[in-house]
Every structure is written in C-alpha cells, then in structure tokens.
Amino acid sequence: MTEPSSVLPMSRRDLLAMIGLVAGSGASYRAMASMGLVAESTYKGPIKLDGGAKGKSVLILGAGHAGSVAAYELRKAGYKVQILEYNERVGGRCWTLRGGDKFTELGGATQTCGFDPGLYVNPGPWRIPFHHRALLDYCKRFGVALEPFVQVNYNAYLHSTEAFGGKPQRYRNIHADFNGHVAELLAKCTSQNKLDDAVSKEDTEILLSALKEWGALDKNYSYASNPQSSERRGWEKPPGGGIGGAPIPSTPMSTSDVLKSGLWHHLSIGQQVEFQTTLFQPVGGMDGVAKAFQREIGDLVRYRSKVTKIDQNDSKVTVTYVDSQTGGAPMQATADYCLCTIPLSVLSQIDIKVGPKMARAIRAVPYESAVKLGLQFKRRFWEEDEHIYGGTSYTDMPIRLIGYPNTGYHSSGKGVLLGGYMFGPNAYEFTALPPAERVRKAVEYGSKIHAQYKTEFDNGIAVGWHRVPWTLGCAGTWTEDTRAAHYDNLCQLDGRIMLAGEHASYVNAWQEGALLSSLNAIERLHKHVQSH
Amino acid sequence: MIKPKNLLCAAVLLTLPAFASQALAGDVSFSRGYTFEERDGKSIYENVCQGCHMADAKGATGAGRYPALAENPRLAGKMYPAILVLKGQGAMPVFGDVMDDEQIANVVNYVRSQFGNAYTDKLTPAEIAALRPPKKP
Ligand SMILES: Cc1cc2nc3c(=O)[nH]c(=O)nc-3n(C[C@H](O)[C@H](O)[C@H](O)COP(=O)(O)OP(=O)(O)OC[C@H]3O[C@@H](n4cnc5c(N)ncnc54)[C@H](O)[C@@H]3O)c2cc1C
Numbered sequence: 001m002t003e004p005s006s007v008l009p010m011s012r013r014d015l016l017a018m019i020g021l022v023a024g025s026g027a028s029y030r031a032m033a034s035m036g037l038v039a040e041s042t043y044k045g046p047i048k049l050d051g052g053a054k055g056k057s058v059l060i061l062g063a064g065h066a067g068s069v070a071a072y073e074l075r076k077a078g079y080k081v082q083i084l085e086y087n088e089r090v091g092g093r094c095w096t097l098r099g100g101d102k103f104t105e106l107g108g109a110t111q112t113c114g115f116d117p118g119l120y121v122n123p124g125p126w127r128i129p130f131h132h133r134a135l136l137d138y139c140k141r142f143g144v145a146l147e148p149f150v151q152v153n154y155n156a157y158l159h160s161t162e163a164f165g166g167k168p169q170r171y172r173n174i175h176a177d178f179n180g181h182v183a184e185l186l187a188k189c190t191s192q193n194k195l196d197d198a199v200s201k202e203d204t205e206i207l208l209s210a211l212k213e214w215g216a217l218d219k220n221y222s223y224a225s226n227p228q229s230s231e232r233r234g235w236e237k238p239p240g241g242g243i244g245g246a247p248i249p250s251t252p253m254s255t256s257d258v259l260k261s262g263l264w265h266h267l268s269i270g271q272q273v274e275f276q277t278t279l280f281q282p283v284g285g286m287d288g289v290a291k292a293f294q295r296e297i298g299d300l301v302r303y304r305s306k307v308t309k310i311d312q313n314d315s316k317v318t319v320t321y322v323d324s325q326t327g328g329a330p331m332q333a334t335a336d337y338c339l340c341t342i343p344l345s346v347l348s349q350i351d352i353k354v355g356p357k358m359a360r361a362i363r364a365v366p367y368e369s370a371v372k373l374g375l376q377f378k379r380r381f382w383e384e385d386e387h388i389y390g391g392t393s394y395t396d397m398p399i400r401l402i403g404y405p406n407t408g409y410h411s412s413g414k415g416v417l418l419g420g421y422m423f424g425p426n427a428y429e430f431t432a433l434p435p436a437e438r439v440r441k442a443v444e445y446g447s448k449i450h451a452q453y454k455t456e457f458d459n460g461i462a463v464g465w466h467r468v469p470w471t472l473g474c475a476g477t478w479t480e481d482t483r484a485a486h487y488d489n490l491c492q493l494d495g496r497i498m499l500a501g502e503h504a505s506y507v508n509a510w511q512e513g514a515l516l517s518s519l520n521a522i523e524r525l526h527k528h529v530q531s532h
Numbered sequence: 533m534i535k536p537k538n539l540l541c542a543a544v545l546l547t548l549p550a551f552a553s554q555a556l557a558g559d560v561s562f563s564r565g566y567t568f569e570e571r572d573g574k575s576i577y578e579n580v581c582q583g584c585h586m587a588d589a590k591g592a593t594g595a596g597r598y599p600a601l602a603e604n605p606r607l608a609g610k611m612y613p614a615i616l617v618l619k620g621q622g623a624m625p626v627f628g629d630v631m632d633d634e635q636i637a638n639v640v641n642y643v644r645s646q647f648g649n650a651y652t653d654k655l656t657p658a659e660i661a662a663l664r665p666p667k668k669p
Contacts, residue, residue, distance in 0.1 A: 086594075086595045106584075106586075106592035106593075106594050106598065107586050107587075107592050108592075306595055307595075324595070342595070344622075344623075345596060345622070345623035346595045346596035346623075348596075348622035348623055349596045349597060349622065349623070350596075362622075363621060363622045366620050366622075366623060366624070366625045366626055367623055367625075369583070369625070396564075398562040424566050424630075425562075425563040425565075425566065425567065425568050425569075425580075425630065426562050426563065428568075428579070428580045428583050429561065429562050429563065429579045429580070429583075430562075431583035431584075432578060432579050432580060432581075432582040432583040464583065466583050466584050467583065467584075468594075469594020469595055469596075470594060470595040470596075471595075472584075472594070472595075472596045472598075472623050473623065
C-alpha cells in the first residue's frame with residue numbers, strides 16, 4: 001500500500017478530528033452535554049411527597065405524561081386533582097396508530113389507518129433508552145411489558161444517492177472498512193513515528209496492537225481481504241457444511257470510496273448515550289405507557305376540554321374551557337393551584353395571567369418540525385429477502401431513514417415499516433404536501449433502497465407534527481441564548497401557576513423530559529404548600 | 533430522539549454535492565441540507581409556510597391556531613412580517629438561520645401581494661440584512 005499522505009489529501013489532524021467525530025470523542029461529548037443534548041436521567045426513585053396536602057386542590061391542564069404523572073403522584077399525596085384534556089384519550093404525544101384509527105390534521109385532511117390487525121406505527125415516541133430511569137420505573141410499576149428496540153443493525157443499509165452508484169451498502173461493510181482503513185493509516189503513522197510526541201515510545205507498541213485488533217488488521221498491519229476482515233465485514237462466500245463448505249473472504253472497498261461516500265457519518269449515531277444498547281419499546285405500541293396512565297388516572301380526566309383562558313388571583317386559579325369538538329358555551333374550573341402541561345406552541349396563544357417574565361418565556365420557544373410515516377407492505381420482504389431484523393437503514397434522501405419493526409419477526413402476512421422520519425427543511429416540505437402525496441413520495445424514495453416497494457406496497461399514513469392540532473409541532477427547541485434568558489422564568493412558580501412538560505426540561509423531545517419536569521414541579525409545589 | 537442539530541448539519545453539509553439542485557417555481561422540492569433551497573416567494577410559500585398557514589393562507593384552528601395570512605391587515609407594514617419570519621414568535625418558527633435575506637424578502641413580498649393582500653411596496657434583501665444581529669467576531 002501507498003503512504004497515507006498519497007492516499008489522502010487530508011492532514012493527520014483532519015483525520016484525527018474526523019475519527020474524533022465518528023468515535024464520539026470526549027471533547028465532542030462534553031460540548032454536546034453542555035448543550036443539553038446528552039442527558040442521562042437524574043431520576044432518584046419514586047417521589048416522596050410527605051406531610052399531607054392541607055386540603056389543597058390542583059387543576060392539571062393536559063393529560064400527556066407530564067400531566068398524568070402529576071395527577072398520579074399528587075392524588076397519592078392527598079391532593080384533590082382534576083385534569084382538563086383536549087383529546088379523548090390520555091397520552092398526548094405518546095400515541096400509536098393502528099388499523100381503523102382516524103387522524104384529522106389541521107387543515108382538515110383525514111387519514112384512516114389501513115393496517116392489518118396487530119400492526120402499528122408510533123408517529124411520536126418509539127424508543128426508550130436504558131437510562132431513562134423515571135419512564136422505565138413507571139413502566140415497571142404499571143406492568144408495561146417491554147421488548148428490545150434495535151438501534152444499530154449491522155445488516156441494515158447505509159445509502160447515499162451520491163455514492164456506490166446509489167446502491168445501498170450494508171452497515172457492516174461500511175463499519176468494518178472505515179475502521180479497518182483508519183486503523184491501517186494510523187498504524188502506518190505510528191510505526192513511522194509520525195505521531196510526534198502524541199504517543200510515548202512505550203505506548204506505541206500498545207497502540208499498534210490495539211489498532212490491529214480494532215481494525216481487524218493482518219500481521220503487517222494491513223486491512224486486506226482475509227479471514228480477519230471477513231469476520232467483520234462478512235464473507236464473499238460464508239462458511240458452510242460438508243463438501244464445498246470452505247469460506248471465501250470478501251474484498252474491502254477502497255479507503256477513498258469509503259471516505260468519499262460520507263456513509264461513515266451514520267456510524268456515530270448508535271454510539272451516542274441516547275442510542276446506546278439497550279433501548280426498549282413497549283410490546284404492542286408506545287401507547288402501552290399512555291394506556292397504563294389512563295388506567296391509573298383516567299377517572300380524573302375531563303376529556304374534550306379545550307382550555308382557552310387561565311386566570312389567577314390571591315385565592316384561586318380559574319380556567320376557562322370549551323368542548324374541543326363542538327365548541328359551545330365556555331365552562332370554568334377552579335382550584336388552589338394549576339399545573340399547566342400544555343405545549344408552549346399552544347400555550348403561547350392562550351390568555352394566561354402570569355408575570356411578564358413567564359409570559360415572555362412562554363412565547364420564546366418555537367417547536368421543531370418532524371414527520372413520520374407508517375407504510376404497510378404485503379409481506380416482510382426485508383426479513384424474507386434481505387435478512388434485516390429490526391433496526392434502521394439511513395439514507396441521504398429526504399425520508400432520512402427506514403425503520404424495521406423490532407417485533408413479530410418471521411410472522412407471515414403483512415408488515416409495517418417506518419417509511420421516513422424527517423426533521424429540518426425536509427420535514428417542513430413534507431408537511432406542506434397533502435398526506436397522500438407524502439406517502440407517495442416516501443414510497444418513491446424508499447424503492448431506491450428496497451426495489452420490493454414497487455410491488456409490495458399496500459397502504460400508508462403520514463403524520464406531520466406541525467399539523468397535529470394539539471401540539472403544533474414535535475418538541476420545544478431551545479437555544480443557548482433562549483435557555484439563558486427564559487428557562488428559569490418558565491419553570492418558576494408564578495403565583496398559583498406552575499408549568500411542566502418536555503419543554504420545561506433539559507431532556508427535550510423525550511418522554512423522560514416530560515416526567516422529570518413534572519416530578520420536579522410537583523416537588524416544588526408541594527414544598528410551597530407545606531410552607532404556606 | 534432528535535439528532536443534535538449541529539451534528540446533523542455538519543454531516544449533511546459534508547455530503548452536499550456542489551450542484552445541489554435549486555427548486556423551480558411551483559415545484560415540490562426537497563432541500564438537501566439544513567437550509568431551505570427554494571428561492572422564489574411562491575415556492576417558499578408552497579413548500580414551507582403552507583405546512584402551517586395552509587394552501588389558501590386561511591390558517592387553521594385546533595387546540596392552538598395558525599393565523600390567516602389571507603386578507604390580513606397586519607401585513608400592511610412590510611417590517612412586521614419581515615421580523616416575524618426572521619426571528620419567529622411563539623409557535624411561528626425562526627427562519628433567519630435557514631433562509632437568506634433574499635429568500636425572506638421574496639416570501640414576504642409574495643404573501644403581501646397574494647391571498648387578497650395587495651400591498652405594492654417591496655421589501656429588499658438589504659432591509660432584512662439590517663435586521664440581523666451583527667456577526668460576532
Ligand atoms: C416525532 C416524535 C418522536 C419522538 N420520539 C421519542 C422517543 O423515541 N422516545 C421518547 O421518549 N420520546 C420521544 N418523543 C418525545 C415525547 O413524545 C414527548 O417529550 C412527551 O410525550 C411529551 O409529554 P408532555 O406531557 O410534555 O406533552 P404532551 O404529550 O404533548 O401532552 C400535552 C397534552 O396537552 C393537551 N393539550 C394541548 N392543548 C390543550 C388545550 N388547549 N387544552 C387542553 N389540553 C390541551 C394535549 O392534547 C396533550 O395531551 C418524540 C416526540 C415526537 C413528536
């Protein structure tokens with residue numbers, strides 16, 4: 001092989017920086033942690049609200065996880081609790097679509113889910129990291145059965161329209177070849193003493209053997225076609241039985257092809273704390289969590305109640321609401337305190353009597369765009385033809401990814417894929433299309449990864465979160481500046497009103513954030529009640 | 533669950549081809565990076581704003597609402613919509629970091645001249661540029 005410098009027009013520093021990016025170096029981890037992007041749970045076990053409720057009542061607005069967990073714990077602590085909820089179900093964004101379900105989005109387009117019995121898509125939350133301890137604890141306490149959610153599948157695809165003639169590559173190949181080539185390059189630098197003072201003489205030997213092991217290099221520190229590399233990237237002809245069973249090693253792709261493909265970008269995703277093994281999903285759909293909450297606190301909920309005004313004075317809180325389906329005469333509910341978990345996208349348009357600081361905070365947080373599509377196919381061709389069991393394929397096409405069901409393996413009959421999951425500009429652009437067009441486009445793109453789409457597609461459903469009538473978006477987006485200016489003001493008790501929800505946490509866009517925010521809020525509310 | 537925006541952004545930029553296609557007027561288009569590629573006012577409205585304000589610009593109402601831009605007297609002054617698109621407000625997103633000055637001027641001029649609005653004075657990209665905070669050194 002040639003010298004690294006002639007293989008790559010890249011400096012060693014660039015290369016190391018790139019490795020740092022892919023491997024999730026300490027530095028980038030810390031940078032991300034400081035932005036609140038890597039958040040392990042601060043949950044410390046079941047909340048204790050001792051000392052009695054002093055006969056106080058709490059009116060909770062919204063029956064998503066934040067509202068539900070507050071209702072559950074506050075009632076246990078002795079408070080008189082009522083919830084007003086816009087929908088006819090508990091759960092909010094924790095939501096699952098199955099055959100027969102209807103969804104009417106803003107603008108009036110109605111989709112009816114056409115999935116076969118037992119099949120579903122989670123248009124909102126779909127995975128639970130092992131360290132989301134509050135959520136996992138409630139799942140355990142409520143008996144919500146969990147099964148593994150597969151994040152990284154080495155047999156799924158990485159795909160770029162600009163690389164390998166648009167042919168999808170197995171994750172395994174890109175992973176092995178990227179690591180192998182980088183290990184070989186580093187080994188060359190190391191043995192030629194080009195790492196300057198970065199590695200001591202005595203560590204050099206250790207580094208070399210580590211690189212050999214990490215990259216599946218041969219005894220000459222080359223990444224080549226041989227059994228070592230094939231054990232990682234797969235064989236040309238895999239080992240078999242009897243006569244003719246001898247394996248044939250496969251041939252790695254060139255360093256340049258792997259680097260230029262950009263596909264290495266997708267290797268880092270599963271290494272982030274949020275996506276590290278083990279992840280879970282509730283058996284039968286994410287709304288298993290919502291149904292458990294509904295069983296526990298459903299009797300406290302007044303459904304179909306659209307809050308239109310939140311007022312307070314020295315002695316009580318008064319909330320005005322109307323029937324969310326028929327409108328009609330405004331009704332009122334009162335309580336000593338109010339815990340409002342209505343997403344800020346909606347709350348920013350509701351007349352609420354709070355101080356100017358909280359009022360400004362409420363209007364400072366825009367909501368992320370996201371689109372998810374569920375596509376039903378006549379058979380599970382990804383398993384039958386391509387041996388992909390769960391996990392995700394990634395692409396540079398607007399659909400961004402295809403998610404395979406992490407359950408029901410080998411079942412006959414139809415199957416449902418997550419046909420796309422977009423953020424950013426593509427999510428806006430998909431949301432702007434009529435639902436049927438979104439589905440048509442997702443099928444068109446998906447067929448570039450799985451040709452079977454063309455013959456096996458059955459029906460689909462597409463949820464653009466900016467069109468969801470009760471959240472107007474996916475999740476609150478904070479910046480460093482808005483956090484600094486508004487976050488504490490948002491979370492403070494304002495007279496008799498406290499806010500909670502995913503938006504009032506540093507674990508944004510996770511169910512854990514909704515729970516941690518709410519538990520923190522009711523802890524502070526309870527302390528306040530104790531001292532007054 | 534959301535990819536760190538900056539990481540996603542860096543990666544998308546790395547794989548952006550130099551010839552990234554530009555959307556033509558009225559096309560359904562999909563941008564390739566973390567910024568919008570639609571250029572003219574109509575394309576931007578139909579691919580972006582329409583997701584919330586609707587195709588007829590009449591808005592929609594659920595638990596919250598998207599205001600109508602059609603026949604909207606609040607669009608009489610051109611700076612109000614300009615600031616809203618640039619900086620956002622409540623559930624109206626911030627577009628300043630995903631659209632350039634010309635795109636913002638184009639879409640504001642479009643909504644101010646369509647959907648029963650007939651304001652003839654035009655917003656210029658320079659006027660948008662002047663609204664942006666000075667670049668940090
Ligand atoms: C696309 C997507 C993917 C996600 N992926 C994951 C994931 O994989 N894992 C994970 O853990 N989390 C994920 N999340 C995040 C998770 O869904 C949320 O963080 C969490 O469910 C928020 O709970 P909440 O109680 O704060 O808000 P919500 O669940 O939104 O609850 C708010 C409630 O208020 C009600 N409401 C709104 N307006 C009114 C009104 N005017 N009057 C009365 N009631 C009203 C709503 O109907 C709703 O029930 C995802 C979210 C989305 C959208």
